[in-house]
Amino acid sequence: MKKLLLMAATAALMYPLCAAAQHDVAHTPPAGTFPNEHNIHGAEYPRVDAEGHTYWRFYAPDAQKVEISFRGPMTKQADGWWTYVSPEPETVGFHYYQMIIDGVSVADPNGIPFFGMGKWVSGIEIPDREGDYFREKDVPHGYIRESWYYSEIRSEWRRCFVYTPAEYETSAGKRYPVLYLQHGMAEDETAWWRQGRTNFIMDNLIAEGVAAPMIVVMDSGNIEVAFNQRRDVSRAEYGADFTPILLTEIIPHIEANFRTLTDRDNRAMAGLSWGGFQTFNTTLPNLDKFSYIGSFSGAASINPAELSTVYNGAFADVKRFNRDVHTLFLGIGSEENPGRVRSLADGLKTAGLTNVVYYESPGTAHEFLTWRRCLREFVPLLFRK
Amino acid sequence: MKKLLLMAATAALMYPLCAAAQHDVAHTPPAGTFPNEHNIHGAEYPRVDAEGHTYWRFYAPDAQKVEISFRGPMTKQADGWWTYVSPEPETVGFHYYQMIIDGVSVADPNGIPFFGMGKWVSGIEIPDREGDYFREKDVPHGYIRESWYYSEIRSEWRRCFVYTPAEYETSAGKRYPVLYLQHGMAEDETAWWRQGRTNFIMDNLIAEGVAAPMIVVMDSGNIEVAFNQRRDVSRAEYGADFTPILLTEIIPHIEANFRTLTDRDNRAMAGLSWGGFQTFNTTLPNLDKFSYIGSFSGAASINPAELSTVYNGAFADVKRFNRDVHTLFLGIGSEENPGRVRSLADGLKTAGLTNVVYYESPGTAHEFLTWRRCLREFVPLLFRK
Numbered sequence: 007m008k009k010l011l012l013m014a015a016t017a018a019l020m021y022p023l024c025a026a027a028q029h030d031v032a033h034t035p036p037a038g039t040f041p042n043e044h045n046i047h048g049a050e051y052p053r054v055d056a057e058g059h060t061y062w063r064f065y066a067p068d069a070q071k072v073e074i075s076f077r078g079p080m081t082k083q084a085d086g087w088w089t090y091v092s093p094e095p096e097t098v099g100f101h102y103y104q105m106i107i108d109g110v111s112v113a114d115p116n117g118i119p120f121f122g123m124g125k126w127v128s129g130i131e132i133p134d135r136e137g138d139y140f141r142e143k144d145v146p147h148g149y150i151r152e153s154w155y156y157s158e159i160r161s162e163w164r165r166c167f168v169y170t171p172a173e174y175e176t177s178a179g180k181r182y183p184v185l186y187l188q189h190g191m192a193e194d195e196t197a198w199w200r201q202g203r204t205n206f207i208m209d210n211l212i213a214e215g216v217a218a219p220m221i222v223v224m225d226s227g228n229i230e231v232a233f234n235q236r237r238d239v240s241r242a243e244y245g246a247d248f249t250p251i252l253l254t255e256i257i258p259h260i261e262a263n264f265r266t267l268t269d270r271d272n273r274a275m276a277g278l279s280w281g282g283f284q285t286f287n288t289t290l291p292n293l294d295k296f297s298y299i300g301s302f303s304g305a306a307s308i309n310p311a312e313l314s315t316v317y318n319g320a321f322a323d324v325k326r327f328n329r330d331v332h333t334l335f336l337g338i339g340s341e342e343n344p345g346r347v348r349s350l351a352d353g354l355k356t357a358g359l360t361n362v363v364y365y366e367s368p369g370t371a372h373e374f375l376t377w378r379r380c381l382r383e384f385v386p387l388l389f390r391k
Numbered sequence: 392m393k394k395l396l397l398m399a400a401t402a403a404l405m406y407p408l409c410a411a412a413q414h415d416v417a418h419t420p421p422a423g424t425f426p427n428e429h430n431i432h433g434a435e436y437p438r439v440d441a442e443g444h445t446y447w448r449f450y451a452p453d454a455q456k457v458e459i460s461f462r463g464p465m466t467k468q469a470d471g472w473w474t475y476v477s478p479e480p481e482t483v484g485f486h487y488y489q490m491i492i493d494g495v496s497v498a499d500p501n502g503i504p505f506f507g508m509g510k511w512v513s514g515i516e517i518p519d520r521e522g523d524y525f526r527e528k529d530v531p532h533g534y535i536r537e538s539w540y541y542s543e544i545r546s547e548w549r550r551c552f553v554y555t556p557a558e559y560e561t562s563a564g565k566r567y568p569v570l571y572l573q574h575g576m577a578e579d580e581t582a583w584w585r586q587g588r589t590n591f592i593m594d595n596l597i598a599e600g601v602a603a604p605m606i607v608v609m610d611s612g613n614i615e616v617a618f619n620q621r622r623d624v625s626r627a628e629y630g631a632d633f634t635p636i637l638l639t640e641i642i643p644h645i646e647a648n649f650r651t652l653t654d655r656d657n658r659a660m661a662g663l664s665w666g667g668f669q670t671f672n673t674t675l676p677n678l679d680k681f682s683y684i685g686s687f688s689g690a691a692s693i694n695p696a697e698l699s700t701v702y703n704g705a706f707a708d709v710k711r712f713n714r715d716v717h718t719l720f721l722g723i724g725s726e727e728n729p730g731r732v733r734s735l736a737d738g739l740k741t742a743g744l745t746n747v748v749y750y751e752s753p754g755t756a757h758e759f760l761t762w763r764r765c766l767r768e769f770v771p772l773l774f775r776k
Contacts, residue, residue: 046509046510046511065495066493066494066495067494068455068456068493068494068495069492069493069494069495070453070455070493071453105497107454107492107493107495107497108451108453108454108455108492108493109451109452109453109454110450110451110453110454110492110500111500112490112492112497112498112500113497113498113500113504113511115495115496115497115498115510115511116510117511118511119498119504119511124431125431125500125501126431126498126500126502126503126504126511142539142548144541147538147539149534149536149537149538150536150537151534151535151536151537152534152535152536152584152590153532153534154527154532156529163527175648175649178563199537205537263560264560
């Protein structure tokens with residue numbers, strides 16, 4: 007295919023043309039606005055102001071309609087640029103979005119992609135004044151590592167991302183406790199690293215001395231099954247094979263390849279949203295293996311009236327639960343209808359569970375700022391026994 | 392922004408609708424075709440057949456025109472799906488592409504994104520029969536790690552990706568040689584890992600015993616400067632600050648944080664395309680620091696008639712060059728006009744340079760299959776002194 011060959015061979019020369027499509031050197035952005043931190047290098051839009059309004063410009067002279075998901079239609083200007091300004095400030099935090107061009111939803115070509123909503127989409131961040139804890143600082147940095155293993159259960163090679171603390175490199179004889187940390191519906195093993203900034207949160211907490219040095223393992227909860235063509239998959243099936251994969255494949259893989267502490271007192275699991283559901287499903291029937299449990303914006307489907315029977319009565323044996331579960335952390339954002347999770351926490355405390363911690367993130371919704379904060383609150387509670 | 396909040400809070404519930412847009416359960420793909428390996432989980436298109444034809448289906452009922460970059464316009468069907476079949480087999484290897492929807496170039500929502508062409512685009516792979524060497528196998532796996540450091544030169548936090556071989560984890564006292572490996576124009580530090588599959592190539596070569604266990608460092612060559620709004624940047628400026636960053640920031644960072652051998656005999660550098668140009672610019676004036684040099688589809692701008700004068704005469708002192716440069720590797724694909732690079736290699740050999748290796752990748756163009764093969768050929772030559 008000669009044409010393709012020639013085009014490909016000269017792609018490197020052509021790229022300024024390709025890349026320039028969404029750039030407009032003649033345009034001056036509004037004063038007091040700054041580029042979204044998840045734009046690609048040099049992309050000026052979308053932008054945000056100090057109050058949280060968002061500003062959008064998108065070049066599509068031949069499109070009939072351009073929309074921004076969760077926001078609305080843009081307005082076409084005479085020069086081919088489409089514009090939109092959010093009428094009110096947006097909630098602080100990290101929000102997924104897509105551009106919708108004549109009905110087709112795509113990632114913003116100006117953006118760095120994140121896996122959410124079942125595919126690679128874009129993210130806009132309304133900065134949080136307390137956001138420093140999840141940013142890179144001049145402290146010792148651990149590593150995010152990509153680790154591959156073969157799953158017999160799924161007959162495929164899989165990868166997880168593993169955070170090792172900075173001191174892991176030089177503490178040759180030392181072993182570490184492990185937190186298994188799961189993403190939500192329609193996300194994957196990249197989410198806690200990329201959207202969640204787990205490595206910086208851990209680096210900063212460890213450097214402050216408020217968290218124990220630990221390993222954090224982030225894998226796929228297999229929730230992508232809903233996105234293949236088997237449209238008849240029920241919600242009960244989403245990620246149903248994750249618990250056996252974690253227990254019989256991921257944990258053995260991690261313990262064989264990293265210097266880990268392998269007793270229950272040194273193993274924690276947490277997850278956000280659907281990952282919180284998976285965390286309960288995995289840990290509560292296996293309290294011989296886990297002693298710290300975290301659910302971030304999850305577990306809301308448990309009926310407080312049924313606490314004595316759910317999970318085969320895991321909550322009913324109060325004495326055992328208080329002895330075995332050193333922390334049961336329930337976190338949620340104040341702007342995502344926290345009532346049910348708060349009631350669950352209250353119900354568990356009323357039932358006599360002494361190690362339940364409830365955290366409500368002020369002003370945040372069902373998105374990653376809530377979960378970064380949950381991680382920040384949860385991690386200092388771990389591995390203190 | 393109440394509406395946004397509610398939408399975001401229910402995004403997890405809505406996702407099957409969002410994700411389904413490019414799925415068509417009623418459609419049966421042509422026999423003998425298989426999904427592109429860089430599609431997201433469950434996405435059926437684009438597809439490839441054994442001969443290398445590509446098959447495309449894209450749902451855009453409201454669009455007026457849908458094109459595939461480097462290929463051409465798709466044909467709109469009555470049901471809102473657009474279709475395209477490549478008229479001839481495409482060249483083996485990894486090809487970047489974008490979908491162009493009513494004139495707007497975007498990554499394919501069916502695809503896994505790669506940073507190339509100055510932004511996040513899609514990739515289609517025409518499988519190579521000899522492709523086994525860059526795939527995951529049941530051998531000991533090293534890690535790709537994300538490593539952060541602060542650049543005083545650019546006043547910013549930067550990251551590189553670092554491959555450490557499997558044995559690094561258990562050989563506490565051992566130090567390793569280092570290959571610094573650079574991407575091409577309009578790519579970034581993710582390219583050798585994601586497009587290049589460096590970790591699997593290294594794992595497999597090391598497991599076969601044909602390559603020495605080594606560390607591989609992949610950083611950004613700063614070629615993104617061309618994509619910001621400073622449209623007056625000349626080609627000479629692209630990535631011009633990379634050499635000092637490598638020499639005074641990256642190498643010290645790596646040597647302070649990994650168990651490295653730090654003498655010139657244990658330090659190599661290679662790059663593809665523009666990264667090959669950067670490799671020559673960095674190594675040839677600094678032969679006290681590097682002893683192995685690789686250029687993959689690069690260096691073609693050197694005029695063989697000027698070999699005695701270019702790079703301040705680095706090639707002219709034949710005795711010194713033969714003593715200091717253990718390998719000068721020049722690789723290129725047979726389908727990207729290899730003549731100039733072949734002539735350069737011939738000229739260098741004629742001039743008396745005994746350690747020049749020329750490799751021509753059969754049937755491949757200016758894309759990552761050429762460079763994966765170059766890496767496979769180059770790495771076994773390293774650190775044999």
